[in-house]
Amino acid sequence: MRLAVSDRVAGLSKIWSDAKYNFAYWHTRQGLDWDKAYLEFLEMVIREEDPLRYYALLMRFINLLGNGHTYVTMPETLRPEYAVPFYTTFVEGKHRLSAVPEHCADLLYAEIQAVDGLSIDNYVEKYIAPYVYCRNPKGRFYYGALGYVIGCCGEGAIQVATDQGVLTVEKGAGGKNEKMAEHPARFTIGEAGEWVRVCQYDDLLSIYKTGDNLAVIRIATFADGALPSLLYQHIPAVQDCRGFVLDVTGNSGGSSCNASAAAQLFFEGPFSEGRIWTRQHLAEPQASGSYRDLATLDRSAPRENRIYETCRGISLIDVTEPAQYPGCPVFLPQPAVVLADRLTASAAESFLINMKHRGRAVLVGERSYGSNGMPLSGQLPGGGRYAVCTQVCLAEDGTVYENVGIPPDKEVAVTMQDYRNGYDRILAEGLETLRKLC
Known part of the structure; x- marks a missing residue:
């Protein structure tokens, strides 16, 4: 797969635009300069010709929003390239292999200590957290296989060092055709x-x-x-x-x-x-705000508060x-x-x-x-997709559970x-x- 520069820019721009006007949680993300982040990633996607790494950049970009219903998925044509024949889980405070190739069955549930010489904690911070957003570490690693490939996109094989031996995965081997040793689909009593x-x-x-x-x-x-x-x-x-x-x-x-x-x-x-709750965007208050210094608005006045909230992306209505x-x-x-x-x-x-x-x-x-909320979904160049969360979901008493x-x-x-x-x-x-x- 090859993606033209115009396609790569279009993909990033679609994510930026749809998130800017539809993402539901801007009221809790006021420290993020989304426009600045877009310009920084724009330079990177223009330079990045490899489609797998391009999609990895899109995943890093959208994960700045820190929401489980806001994500990028790879096109099917790329998935064999980042499939790996193992899965991980987080049990008793340790990263473990929850599925391995059948010929390595003795490594099932082994504790992962390092990946390609990088300690597992450092590896997770560098290569998994930026691509798969979840503050709950027990949940994150179920979806973290991509990081094992992105972090090892260089030459040679992936070396997963455990307390019971080393799992070697050849680059590009994929995981779809491997016979696996793994725990049962359902446990019982x-x-x-x-x-x-x-x-x-x-x-x-x-x-x-x-x-x-x-x-x-x-x-x-x-x-x-x-x-x-x-x-x-x-x-x-x-x-x-x-x-x-x-x-x-x-x-x-x-x-x-x-x-x-x-x-x-x-x-x-x-x-x-x-x-x-969901976002309410009104064009006229946005236009008025473009002529005002938002920091000087009197938010006790309904009209000026509407301008402020619209321009900040924090105007929400109960649906x-x-x-x-x-x-x-x-x-x-x-x-x-x-x-x-x-x-x-x-x-x-x-x-x-x-x-x-x-x-x-x-x-x-x-x-x-x-993570909950209706995601707005869109197509990306090359066949991938993106989603942007459009709802703030709360308990009836107002309890917040996003990322918690x-x-x-x-x-x-x-x-x-x-x-x-x-x-x-x-x-x-x-x-x-x-x-x-x-």
Whole structure:
């Protein structure tokens, strides 16, 4: 792939413009001079002819905004170049290999100490943090594989030094065709073998009934529009259970409408989906501000405050709407526990907000990812895409969880031994909590 200078400039400019006028969080980013950053990156993208490194520059640029719903994705034609045959995770304060080539299976869960001679902490700071924004270190490294290639774009192979040996990855080897040794897609607990299965739709929904009449509902994603109808179809089979475990660990989101459809089972009538703000841009106040010194405006005067907020990009309006799903077949008043982890994000966090902050369920597990909001999406030269977050999402009481995550009521510390044994400690703790409530 080759990208002309005009294409490279156009890609950067589209990101700059759409973020300038649509990014929802400028009120918390007043220390960032976005126009200055654009000019600095403009010089770099004009010089950078390598498409992989060009896209890396775009990722660095957009990540200055520090928001998980504001990002750049590589075109499919480039992805084999930055695929690596390993994955990493962050457990017990250490970076570990969570998937490796099958011929290196003895390195599974080994602690990463250095990459190409650079200590892992320094490597992460230099080559992962600038490209994948997430303040929660437990969540960041799930998405951090790109950094291992960008940081090792030179000659030769990537050398990943661990406490159990060295993983050598040939440059450009890619990871799509490797047979992998990795932990199970889903961990479990000992009693699960005795449960009665109500339904099982892989990568979407499963419902089980335990021996002591509890329902365990696993929702893997809110991105599939079939979820509400499938959930409503099967929920009558467990509506008389003593309580409910709702598992959204690993659920990276999708549609908040689907999340609210699931939450409706536990509320009678309309309910709030938290609070949502979005940018309001008016051309005339922007024009007026171009003739004024914004520092001298009297912000106690509505007209001058409107000029100031418009020019600073911090004029927000409340677009919150109540949710209600009349097709919901039942109301479930029984006790409920929701399970979440570091990868529970976006619409799945809307679900947490509905259930936790309205006092409807006890939240068990890990702090969630901390990113939500409708992204404006656009095409980039070469086939990549970018997204800019257009919503400020809050709990109903105004609690902010962007870049913070939603803390559990009962925190669960997943251990390295849990990974090795394929043991779902969060599920086990969730069931124990629910049994005490019933």
